[in-house]
Amino acid sequence: MNHIVAKEFLSPNVVQLEIESPLIAAKRRAGHFVIIKIGVEGERIPLTIAKADTKKGTITLIVQKVGLTSHKVAALNVGDEVTDVVGPLGNPTHIEKLGTVLCAGGGVGIAPLLPIAEAFHNAGNRVISVLAAKNKELLILENEMRKHSDETIIMTDDGSYGNKGLITAGMEEVFKSQPVDLCVTIGPAIMMKYASLVAKKYNIPSMASLNAIMVDGTGMCGACRVSVGGKIKFVCVDGPEFDAYQVDFDELLMRLGGYRKEEAEDYKNELAG
Ligand SMILES: Cc1cc2nc3c(=O)[nH]c(=O)nc-3n(C[C@H](O)[C@H](O)[C@H](O)COP(=O)(O)OP(=O)(O)OC[C@H]3O[C@@H](n4cnc5c(N)ncnc54)[C@H](O)[C@@H]3O)c2cc1C
Numbered sequence: 001m002n003h004i005v006a007k008e009f010l011s012p013n014v015v016q017l018e019i020e021s022p023l024i025a026a027k028r029r030a031g032h033f034v035i036i037k038i039g040v041e042g043e044r045i046p047l048t049i050a051k052a053d054t055k056k057g058t059i060t061l062i063v064q065k066v067g068l069t070s071h072k073v074a075a076l077n078v079g080d081e082v083t084d085v086v087g088p089l090g091n092p093t094h095i096e097k098l099g100t101v102l103c104a105g106g107g108v109g110i111a112p113l114l115p116i117a118e119a120f121h122n123a124g125n126r127v128i129s130v131l132a133a134k135n136k137e138l139l140i141l142e143n144e145m146r147k148h149s150d151e152t153i154i155m156t157d158d159g160s161y162g163n164k165g166l167i168t169a170g171m172e173e174v175f176k177s178q179p180v181d182l183c184v185t186i187g188p189a190i191m192m193k194y195a196s197l198v199a200k201k202y203n204i205p206s207m208a209s210l211n212a213i214m215v216d217g218t219g220m221c222g223a224c225r226v227s228v229g230g231k232i233k234f235v236c237v238d239g240p241e242f243d244a245y246q247v248d249f250d251e252l253l254m255r256l257g258g259y260r261k262e263e264a265e266d267y268k269n270e271l272a273g
């Protein structure tokens with residue numbers, strides 16, 4: 001079970017793994033994620049189901065190497081087994097025909113954005129994608145996103161590809177030139193904070209998929225607690241998508257950084273053997 005059938009590096013730090021998981025593949029919808037574990041004693045991490053192939057019975061996960069577990073995932077090879085894969089988890093994205101949907105993806109956030117762009121496009125919406133990365137080498141899934149977009153704008157921080165500038169500059173270009181009915185933003189929490197502020201400036205409804213730290217994925221442990229519209233929500237069972245205007249991004253950023261020292265130490269110890 002859960003054997004890896006294909007592996008490809010999309011950038012030096014981002015790996016795409018196709019894993020056999022027929023039951024999850026059959027049930028998955030845009031917006032769903034899984035929690036995986038590497039090794040019996042391993043830590044659980046949430047990852048979006050970027051693609052699913054019901055005929056082959058596989059799901060595709062795209063993983064950015066940031067710490068201990070994501071490095072362990074990236075080190076797996078074709079034929080290896082992912083110890084546990086639980087899902088599909090979370091609420092699927094609410095898809096309807098709205099008109100024009102702007103999909104703003106930053107870094108590895110483009111992976112969870114892909115199935116959402118695909119689903120909005122298949123529902124008959126005009127999809128405009130604004131994709132951002134630090135530089136050309138770190139931009140992932142450009143061709144796949146173009147397949148499901150009517151217009152694609154690329155932004156790089158250093159100008160090595162597309163337009164030079166942050167994602168918010170690309171979004172603003174779109175908002176100034178045409179009506180947009182919904183903005184979907186996925187990326188680092190700091191990016192989503194500023195992307196939602198730009199959408200708010202132009203009065204465009206905005207949805208963000210939150211990347212809180214998770215443990216059980218069932219609403220029991222409280223690890224993924226966020227404040228939305230002044231109320232406590234759990235990303236795993238109430239999300240992962242929320243009205244971006246209502247999210248307390250500053251609190252999310254603080255909670256994401258809460259274990260940074262311990263995470264860095266764990267990773268250092270593992271490297272030291
Ligand atoms: C619903 C959901 C879907 C996700 N989908 C994907 C995906 O498709 N691909 C992907 O690469 N990642 C995804 N993530 C983020 C992924 O779960 C984290 O990158 C992973 O848990 C980090 O584990 P680690 O042990 O490698 O790093 P850690 O040692 O736990 O952390 C290393 C560094 O990464 C930061 N970090 C830890 N967790 C997160 C997080 N959740 N978001 C942002 N930064 C974090 C830490 O603050 C630290 O600086 C998703 C998160 C959620 C909640």
Ligand code: FES
Pocket residue numbers: 213214215216217218219220221222223224225234235236237
């Ligand atoms: S991960 Fe435990 S409550 Fe959401």
